Amino acid sequence: MSITSPAASRAAEILSRPVSINGLTVPNRIAMAPMTRMFSPDGIPGEDVVSYYGRRAAAGVGLIVTEGTYVGHESAGQSDRVPRFHGAEQLAGWAKVAEAVHAGGGTIVPQLWHIGMVRKQGEPPYADAPAVGPSGIRVDGTEGTGKAMTQRDLDDVIGAFAEAAAAAERIGFDGVELHGAHGYLIDQFLWAGTNRRTDAYGGDAVARAKFAAEVVAAVRETVSADFPVIFRYSQWKQEVYRARLAETPEELEAILAPLAAAGVDAFHASTRRYWLPEFDGSDLNLAGWTKKLTGKPTITVGSVGLDGDFVKGFAGEGAPVKGIDDLLDRLERDEFDMVAVGRALLQDPEWAAKVLDGRLDELKPFDAAALRTLS
Template identity: 85%
Template sequence: MTDAASPVSRAAEILSRPVALNGLKVPNRIAMAPMTRMFSPNGVPGEDVRSYYSRRAAAGVGLIVTEGTYVGHESAGESDRVPRFHGEEQLAGWAKVAEDVHAAGGTIVPQLWHIGMVRQQGKPPFAEAPAVGPSGLRIDGTEGTGKAMTQGDLDDVIGAFAQAAKDAERIGFDGVEVHGAHGYLLDQFLWAGTNRRTDGYGGDPVARTQFAAEIVAAIRENVSPEFPVIFRYSQWKQEAYDARLAETPDELEAILNPLAAAGVDAFHASTRRYWSPEFDGSDLNLAGWTKKLTGKPTITVGSVGLDGDFIRAFMGEGSAVKGIDDLLDRLERDEFDMVAIGRALLQDPEWAAKVLEGRFDQLKPYDAAAALKTLS
């Protein structure tokens, strides 16, 4: 019999609590983080994609956030194997994914994505499309082969996100997540390092938020009032881990509040290590600060469950990173509302079930080679 105070029973109790994201009731506090896989030829999610997500929903993941899906703008991506969220065949495939996840007892939202200046000219699915961004700058500050966006470009991308969200609701998804993190298009507008515009979309933090806020507002106008809109953002970028949107809570508040006012229902605050304090003088992580500043539900993410020490902490055999008790303490005091699991779920589709059912002896440390063998 497991002692009531043990990490095993405490984890099951805390993580099993349902949570509301606008009109969506998620059955527990475990989310699947979006992870790009490139397993969708011609941008169409097939039977293997259906199985990939439904297996994890059946094993206890409360909320699936899909891998990034390109919105209907020709410059949105650079791979013909990344799924698209536009086109009759693509959306028909996604409808089946949502149906299977629901049948397995889970909830699911697509992550809507535009990569902006990360795109390399000549890449599929639309080889002639230029890379576009706020100022034509790449993350490293150099000029790319693309261009600064005109008002027409901005309007087209806003429309593409709004249409994707409208389609998501129509084909049975439970909400949408807007990808505003990791140095992709929306993040390129949010970050001063890539946004050098002198019009209403550049300048101070509030102005740099304008484009993302208009996307959120357009989505909100095209979906039902109770349909959740999640916004994922980060300080770090793929090519600049030390980059920061905000150096202080006040600067962060200036960025987040326009997004909340535009219609964001929950924020997914992407960090590399969830236990890292975001600002001096407080133990709050980025998700914790986001909830404190906006009052909105938040999802934390960052290296949860990846090493052996973390697993041993579940079993009461020491501490990991700050120990599992630290993660549970933060959830229990509502510093954030959900925990997104990435690589651990990639390797082990049963990860959530093992945690919720106290089968911690069956958990294994993350192994990249093993994960590559279980991409289904």
């Protein structure tokens, strides 16, 4: 029998508050973080994917951000089992996902994704497509087998993001999230380590943000004025965990301001541990600084509810339960607006329900074996 403690009651009260992102009202402060699953043969989300998302929405997740989905550009991906957000069968599958999430009382946005120079030659779903990026340089600094993007390439990719966003609105999604984090294409433009262009898309922080801002503007123009556009970004990269877009708040503002002006409605600031301060002299984390600098709603993420880095979790290590008192303190003082939960929600579809119902004593440590089921 669960006994509701004052801490549990506080968690339920703070996290159950609705929040608005442009024209969307999310019923509570809990989001599901995007997590790649490779459960969609030929890029088509099937009934198992419908059930996966619908189950978590029914258990109280306010906003579901889907796993990364490839936009309609042949160089966008590297797997024929990662879902795509283009094509009749693929979009029909996603429409069923959105319907199931809404039936469960949740809201949902697809994460639109282009991996850029992470792609290796010969990989599906389009084996002959080259890797493309701002300068043809991989995140680890090597040149790889890709190429620097021409203006036509840039225009094609911008158009692919806009077309995917329009499709999302058309088939019933509540907004979109643009994947500008973790060393993938948009982030490759934002980061000086991979962007060595000498044209208008390279140079200082504002110039490096030009491509991302043009993607945002094209998406904004394609969808309705009240349709939320969320932008996910990070300092760290998959192969370079210590990488940083900005060393100071001023440098970060130079990157974020053009994105906000282009039409971003909310920022999803990806960190590996949400409780760590982002810059010296302040306790604010990356989401906190982002909200302070842009005035936009923000989503924080990074090892929520677990005491252990998610990278190690995906390498097969477990993680004990970590209290969320600090998270609640930050939400209460409006440092950020929402919290995205990854591994804890991956393992336990009922995680949000347990927290919102004050059943914190029922939360369990993360078991890496959960990654093999993902139901």
